[in-house]
Amino acid sequence: MAALSVKYQVKDLGHPSQFLGMRIEQSDKGILVSQAAYVGEALHRSAMQPARMQPTPMIPNTRLDEFQDSPPDNEDAEMRRMPYRHVVGSLLYTLKVAWIAAKYLLRYLSGTQTIRLRLAPSSSGIDVVTDADLANNKADRKSVSDCLDYLFAFPVAWSSTKHGVVAQYSTTAELIAANDGLLLAKWIKLVVDEILHQVLPPTKLTLQVDNVPTIHRIKHEGSSGAQKAVDICFRALKDAWKHDDMAIEYIPTEVIPADKLTKSLTSSQLRNKRGSISTRVTIRVVACVGGVEQGN
Incomplete structure (x- = not known):
């Protein structure tokens, strides 16, 4: 206020x-x-x-x-x-x-x-955790993207979206998912920076994915090797990274909270994911005191 x-x-x-x-x-x-x-x-x-x-x-x-x-x-x-x-x-x-x-x-x-x-809130910045389930749909073999967008260490937006094109490789599906998460995060960043630009410095944006080849392709020169629709996503991600509009980090698959948006989980898996979804699990040391708890 x-x-x-x-x-x-x-x-x-x-x-x-x-x-x-x-x-x-x-x-x-x-x-x-x-x-x-x-x-x-x-x-x-x-x-x-x-x-x-x-x-x-x-x-x-x-x-x-x-x-x-x-x-x-x-x-x-x-x-x-x-x-x-x-x-x-x-x-x-x-x-x-x-x-x-x-x-x-x-x-x-x-x-x-x-x-x-x-x-x-326990940290500054926007963190985007994305994941993809390759060929999720058995009818047309299109993949599913999911993303969780965190503002100041707690989730403010999330989505699970079916791809418009068929991805042939997991890296291709992860590129589409990462671009979906980046688009939403950019909108959040615009809103936050407009409201708080006189109080806080520009909000930093970090993308977290569990696919090492995806990170490698974004950071290094070369093409996506995919069809035009996917290559556009790839170029947008690479451009954002090269111009320092976002950072990108690896997050282990076993702890990625966005995984719960692509598939059904067992009760034990769900409990673990439900806890991590509001505590921004990363491989960095993050002081976060948010979480899911049982009320009265």
Whole structure:
């Protein structure tokens, strides 16, 4: 608030307690964010209170992209009676397997209502963690990009996106994912620098990937060796690195938090990733006091 008041005329209304369905609690240790009311409302609309809790958000070894054909008439009629659109927001599938997956997700959410995200800024700059799952879609073999963007050591934006082109190699898929993360991070940097330019120096941007060949290609001369659409991503990354608009670092695959956005995980893997997603795991020594914790 003090930083904003340097440039803008603002009125301090005190600490918020509710915002867009989120409950906000503030203390000396940081800010706690939870969505118990929002999740409870979703469960109520779907007639799933009480719900049998599940340890993961996705059914293990189930892929919705394998079900591309139209459902049988009897299954289609059954699904029209289900409140599926209320669960996913729009009617993307009318398949029974997708309805089961949606209910499974709600059961997982019912067990996370008291989990809170603790936000406590502990460093400066923007960190982008990206990952790619090569040939993820069995129908067309297009890969999936995921990225987590951190501002001052806690996550502010994340995405999981299917590629528009087919990547033949893991390095190609990682280049596309890295470019997706960089584009979002640049937008965050523009907003932060515009608001805080009189208070803080320009925000530093660091890209973190788990693919050594990708880092090598960005840092050294040469072409991407890929089709035009991918080569554009490659050139954008190389240009950002050469002009010192970003730094780039390696992050081990086993600790990369963005991995949870590309595939279903076991309950133990999910617990580990859920903890690291809000503590900005890197191979550098970072003092970060944010995290995920159980509420009352």
